[in-house]
Amino acid sequence: MKKHYYKKKNPLRPLVENVGARLAQGDSHFRRMAVKCSVVLVGVFVVYSFLAGPYGLFRISRLQDRKAELITENRLLLVGIVDADMTRKRLTDDPHYLEFVARTRHLLARPGETVIQLQR
Numbered sequence: 001m002k003k004h005y006y007k008k009k010n011p012l013r014p015l016v017e018n019v020g021a022r023l024a025q026g027d028s029h030f031r032r033m034a035v036k037c038s039v040v041l042v043g044v045f046v047v048y049s050f051l052a053g054p055y056g057l058f059r060i061s062r063l064q065d066r067k068a069e070l071i072t073e074n075r076l077l078l079v080g081i082v083d084a085d086m087t088r089k090r091l092t093d094d095p096h097y098l099e100f101v102a103r104t105r106h107l108l109a110r111p112g113e114t115v116i117q118l119q120r
Contacts, residue, residue: 023031051057090097102108109115 023034049056053059091101107115107117
């Protein structure tokens, strides 16, 4: 039994052959159109490369915004660290501040004192 192999017909085959023949024959109108299309495609690619992708303007803009947020957060954390360090030094060095914290935050009193708390 003989096998028949059918070639699939490529619908673009005549078009591709026609393009090659027209370029080889020197059709100037067709060449100008091909050059224009090529320039447009390259231009679209270049614009896309500048705007999108890992090195595009949109990504760079987002990264700069994120950098500004991180700098602000870093400054706030640094202020918190300095404040905590100053509080630690005052608690270890200043007995009056230690007494103030004990009385206000923890409602401690000396023996014999009565603590009266007023509500606002």
